Amino acid sequence: EAQVTQNPRYLITVTGKKLTVTCSQNMNHEYMSWYRQDPGLGLRQIYYSMNVEVTDKGDVPEGYKVSRKEKRNFPLILESPSPNQTSLYFCASSVGTDNEQFFGPGTRLTVL
Amino acid sequence: GESVGLHLPTLSVQEGDNSIINCAYSNSASDYFIWYKQESGKGPQFIIDIRSNMDKRQGQRVTVLLNKTVKHLSLQIAATQPGDSAVYFCANQAGTALIFGKGTTLSVSS
Numbered sequence: 001e002a003q004v005t006q007n008p009r010y011l012i013t014v015t016g017k018k019l020t021v022t023c024s025q026n027m028n029h030e031y032m033s034w035y036r037q038d039p040g041l042g043l044r045q046i047y048y049s050m051n052v053e054v055t056d057k058g059d060v061p062e063g064y065k066v067s068r069k070e071k072r073n074f075p076l077i078l079e080s081p082s083p084n085q086t087s088l089y090f091c092a093s094s095v096g097t098d099n100e101q102f103f104g105p106g107t108r109l110t111v112l
Numbered sequence: 113g114e115s116v117g118l119h120l121p122t123l124s125v126q127e128g129d130n131s132i133i134n135c136a137y138s139n140s141a142s143d144y145f146i147w148y149k150q151e152s153g154k155g156p157q158f159i160i161d162i163r164s165n166m167d168k169r170q171g172q173r174v175t176v177l178l179n180k181t182v183k184h185l186s187l188q189i190a191a192t193q194p195g196d197s198a199v200y201f202c203a204n205q206a207g208t209a210l211i212f213g214k215g216t217t218l219s220v221s222s
Contacts, residue, residue, distance in 0.1 A: 004155075033210070035212075040214065041214065042201065042212045042213060042214040042215055043156070043201065043203075043212040044212070045209055045210065045211075048208060048209070050208065056208065058209060059209070090155050090156070092155075097205060097207070097208050097210075098143065098144040098163075098205050100146065100158045100161060101146075101158070101210060102158070103148075103155030103156045103157070104155055105154065105155050106153075106154070106155050
């Protein structure tokens with residue numbers, strides 16, 4: 001089944017404790033992206049990747065890092081999480097930038 | 113800056129009615145537009161898309177209309193069903209970024 005998977009689905013952590021949210025797709029997509037979703041603000045793009053080893057900032061990249069060492073994986077790294085990063089995070093992938101994006105199920109992160 | 117907005121945050125309809133959800137965008141260089149549906153607890157799900165060289169595209173029970181002159185996008189859902197209850201997002205692709213609107217919550221009562 002073609003899908004985007006994220007782990008963990010739920011995470012509660014404390015300020016400053018490094019964490020990684022994994023994202024994997026099995027559709028051989030070149031384009032992958034991370035979004036955060038907050039009430040009243042919709043989905044905002046954090047980082048995206050056009051291909052392996054090619055990443056770029058989206059609208060809200062502060063406090064986040066990403067890497068794209070393999071085509072299928074695009075982890076989101078929070079080196080020192082803060083409470084304002086409490087949010088619902090979605091990973092997505094697509095063939096290209098002007099094609100349908102497939103979204104993962106989401107990761108709900110709470111930073112205390 | 114760029115923005116994609118929806119005219120109404122909520123829309124309530126009766127089962128069987130036609131629903132129209134509107135969206136305005138600001139980037140005149142946008143060339144690809146998408147509608148997503150998000151059900152509670154799930155990720156956004158693709159509904160239909162349209163490119164800037166078209167002004168109308170139809171899917172199963174859904175139609176997207178694009179008016180580039182006034183930078184307006186709409187999603188029409190025919191014979192709305194309770195299963196259509198969700199949050200609907202418009203988005204536009206400008207360059208390498210996908211810009212989402214804030215969403216319209218569609219509530220369908222039977």
